[in-house]
Structure formats: structure tokens, C-alpha cells
Amino acid sequence: MPQMNMVQAINDALRLELRRDPRVVLLGEDVGKVGGVFRVTQGLQEEFGADRVIDTPLSEGGIIGAAIGMALYGMRPVPEIQFSDFIFPAFDQIVSELAKFRYRSGGEYPAGMVIRTPVGGGIRGGHYHSQSPEAYFIHTPGLKVVCPSNPYDAKGLLLASLRDPDPVLFFEPKRVYRAARAEVPEGDYTVPLSQARVVREGRGVTVIAWGAMLYEALEAANEAARQGIDCEVLDLRTLWPVDIDAVVASVKKTGRVVVVHEAPRSCGFGAELIALLNEKAFLHLEAPPVRVTGYDTPFPYTLEMDYLPLAARILPALVETARY
């Protein structure tokens, strides 16, 4: 099985689907000739031509609005937003239009598409090349939200998303684009949406993470193990609709939970997860649920390693929760 990093795995998934389904088109800023600023779409315009891998003018509203039109026609557009920090000019099209099309047309006009976009910090990107805006989209009824942590899942989840009937926001954690390498099957396979993965089994504390922070959670869990604390680490993979059964089952087992995310704390996805656990597993909780997150400030430049919820900050939360 070939070794791939996440950039190559996503490229591979896009190539397979472009070959398999003539309705698939890629569009976005710099995605064609150079293959994207992170080179995720490299070589695809060469193979499939400029009508299927399209360099667009610089307008996210234009990209998503046009992609919606293509989807209504019956195509399978895969728009790229160069950084998820630049998704906001398209917010109206995503939130007011894309998310509501199926519902507001009584099912007449579904608009399936996958919006790919790099997410997260730790690459010295400052305010506008680092943010994690997933909560805005989870909050919007009608959107699915996916965030893989490794190359195998990235390919399988992307292929599943590309075949899903509903709009999917596919967040690619750019901090681990090239860092994480893994064996990735060459051909077609899918990783089903809404299925979390237990990355590390344990009975002491459940740690919920996704994307680049999964590695920080694992590092903290391994360190905690040295202190006699047995953590179970859950990689959500699909944020919404979340794999509620997996989350609840793990917390019922451990009775303790720490949620980790890069996005600011208040109204971040951690808040929803903990509310769900209060509703569904309250009587099993043996300690107050804890969030280790980005702070409620804009994403900083020089101090980004202080801002991010890295292993050094996760570990004390695990210890405290375990000993509560």
C-alpha cells in the first residue's frame, strides 16, 4: 500500500471521483494551473482540463453562488475556499442558500456539494490564516461538517462526502497536511460519515478531539498514562451530524470527559458536545466536563503556541478530571 500524506490522499480522492463521475467539477482561486496554494489539486487540471478544474476570479461569494447553480442543474461541484478564514464573503450563499435549498423547496432542489477548505493554526498564519470556523456551520441546519485527522480518513471521508446527497463542509487541517503520513489504499473506498473512531482505548477519561488537535490529545493521553491515568481518545472525524452513540458510549464507560478544540471557547463545538452529554449521560458523569480550547480572542501570531490547546495544556485537564 502506498504511503501518502494528507495532501496526496485528498488529491487521490479528487482524481478518482473526477474519473468516475463526469458531473464532478473543481473550482476555486488558484486551484487549476498551479494546483492550489497548498498543491492539493496539483496535476488535476492537466488530466481533466480547464473546464473541470477551474481557476475562478477572486470572489468566494461568486465561487459558492455559482457552485450552487451548478448543483441545482445536476452537477457535483467541489468548490475550494483557499483558507477557511476567507469563507465569510460566501457566508450568505452557504448559510442562507446552500443550507436551506432542500428544505425551502420541499425537496425539489437539493444542492449537494463538498466545500473543501484548509482550517486551523500552528503555521504562523496570524488572524486570517489560522481560524477554525466550524461552529458557525454546525449551527446552521442543513450542513454536514467533516474534519479528518489523517491521510486514510481524509481520502475515505472525502469520497463519502462527494457521494453524499447533502452539502458538506470539508475542513482540512493544514498543520498536518504534510506532517501525517500513512498507508492509503490506491483504489476506491469510503469512510462513512457520522462515525467516530476510538483511537486509543481507556477507562479513565474520554478525550474528544478532531483534526490537528487529535495529535495533541494523544500526546497528552500518552503522558497521562505514565501518571497512571487511562484515557480513551475519540477522533470525531465527522463533526456534524456527530456520532452521538460513540460519544455517549465512551462517556458512559469513563464517566469523565475533556473536549479539545482550536476554535474559541464560547459557543465552540465543545459547548454543544457537553450539552449533549448533560442531556444523554448526566447520571453517568463523575466529574464536571472540561473544555481545553483556543481563547476568546482573535487568533494571534507571535503567541500562537500559547493560544492553541496543545498537549501541555491538555495534560493538566486530564489529570484534574481523572482525580476529581
Next chain:
Amino acid sequence: MREEFVLDEVVTVLREDGSADPATDPGLPEDTLVRLYKHLVLTRAVDERLVTLQRQGRIGFHIGSLGEEAAILGSAAALYDDDWLFPCYREFGALLLRGMPLQTYLDNMYGNGRDPVKGRQMPDHYTGRPYRFGSVSSPIGTQITQAVGFSWAAKLRGEKIAASVYFGDGATSSSEFHNGLNFAGVFKTPTVFLCRNNGWAISVPVAQQTASPTFAQKGFAYGVPGVRCDGNDLLAVYKVTRDAVDRARAGGGPTLIELLTHRLSGHSTSDDPKAYRAEAEMQAERARDPLPRLRRHLELRGLWSEAAQRAHTDALEAGLKAAVQSAEAAAAPSVETLFDDVFAARPWHLEEQRAACLAAPRARGHGAH
């Protein structure tokens, strides 16, 4: 019905032989000419040094103005002192021209504790209110409507000033460009729109950005006059900008200026243009470099010499070296500054988070330049 609207005039002043066309020459005083040329050379030198520092891993990033110096400095110089400037992200030369000390700019490049932005933003995301200079943001086009509103407010309050706003050819595809021109046209705001047409938006050439033959003509649909100008000709840039500023200040309304120039580098230090541009094409563009163009004019008039060039370069190199050393040695911003300026005063939740952050173990790599 007209099939196509073409604006074929391109304002120029400097001729091949270095002389100025008397029909368009803005007639700048000799000391101003020399001062502006010196700023072109300074801007270029700072740019080149920052690219080197980035390659050496001493700064994280740089987005410069190589090739676009005349477009930026000629227009900034044409503003009056009480006019305002809303930058895109290549205008550090204009900020230095308006008086920000080189040291302060380098402090921003290093994101150190002296940086006016407090190390919060990426390099080249500076701010300069004391210099009537805006605050750089990455999202493309956002400054355009803001400059319109700023100049509109001045007009409403009876202050006779103009606001200029810089953006690229790619930014003309943003909704803010269209909103900005429309509002400026409707409310006749004293706004000078400066479109640096450098041919590229990262890897996307202008031919894929617009089907219009020119960017300047986009103004006409909004009732905003458009002009095109040779952006590598500092005197031409000065001339068209000064005319637009004078008109705006006199209540005549906005102007859209298209500055035709070249990006003689990658988009930024993160970009490798070899992936999408032919070297031969860049070679041809280097022949239209704005620096030798103005220098020829100064030399023809006996205002500049090789000796003057050497003296200027030596002096600025010494200043640059000292400023880099100082910026590099300065301490990183302290961690508690993370929680300042989110609001005017810290609410309870930021007090809590600040206390937790200060008590938390610090990961490796914090405060790194």
C-alpha cells in the same frame, strides 16, 4: 449599441530618453524628486532584505512591492498631509514615506513586543493611525468600502480631505470593490481608488480575472470616472493621483485609477512563480523597472549621480542593518497581552481565561520570532 467600451489612453510622463513630457509633467520641485527617488531605493532595499531574512528563517513571511514601488510611492506622495490612506498589503513603502520609522516597521515584521500591532498579526499587517494610514487585513477587498465610508464621513462633517484606497487587480472581483464604487458614485464621496494592476492575483492572470479590456472602465458603470496610468512611471502616477485628489477635495467626487505595473517576484515569500509564469516574461517586465526609469530622469537633469547612489545605499544599508538587529533582539510580546484590546475593557470571561493562561504550562515554541 456599443459592443465594447475601450479606454485606450494610458497617461505617461517619462520618455525612453529620461526626459519628461511637458504636457503631463506634474512639475515637482527638485528636492521632492530626489526625496522620492531615495524612497524608491529604500523600499527596494528593505524588500530585498526581508526576502533574505525570510529565506534564512529569521522572519516568518514577507509580501513586498518589488516592481510596484513607483505605483505605490508616486500615489502616496500625491496625497496631501491631511488625506488618508487605506492600504492593501504591499504599501509599506508608503507607510515609511508617511513617516513611520523603519524600526517600527521591522518590529512588525518580527512581531516583537514593540510592534504597534503587539505581534498579533502576520508580518506586513501593520497599522499607522498617526500617519493617517489604515490597518492591514488579509481578507481581500474589505478596505475598499471602509475607505469610502471614511471619506464620506469627512464629507458629512465638512472636512475637505480625500481618502485613498489601494487594492489589486484580483480585488476588483470582490463584492467590496463593487459596493465601494457604487456607494462612492451615489454619495459622491471624496475617494481615490488605486487599483494596482500587476497582472496577477497569485497564479491567476488578469485575463482570467475579468473579461473587461481595462479595470479603469469598471468605474464608468458606477458613475465614477476611470483613468489608466503607467504605474512604473512615478511622475505619471503622481500626476493622475494628484488630479484625482484635488478633484475629490474640491467636492468633485471619486475617481478610479488603474496603475499598470508588474509584480517582479512571487506573490509573497510563500509563492514560487515558476509554477505558472515563464521566466522570459518576467525578464521583459524587469526591463520596465520603475527605479532606473526615474533615475535616468534625475541624471538627465543633473540631480543624481553614481556617487549619490552609493552614498544613499551605504547610509540606508547601515540603518537597515541596525534596525534588523534591534528588532531581532527585542523581546516577544508578553503572554498577558493576548487578552488586551478584544474589548475596551476585559469582561469576566477574558479575566478568567487570562488567569488560566498565565497559570498554564507554556508549550515549546512560544514567543518564537
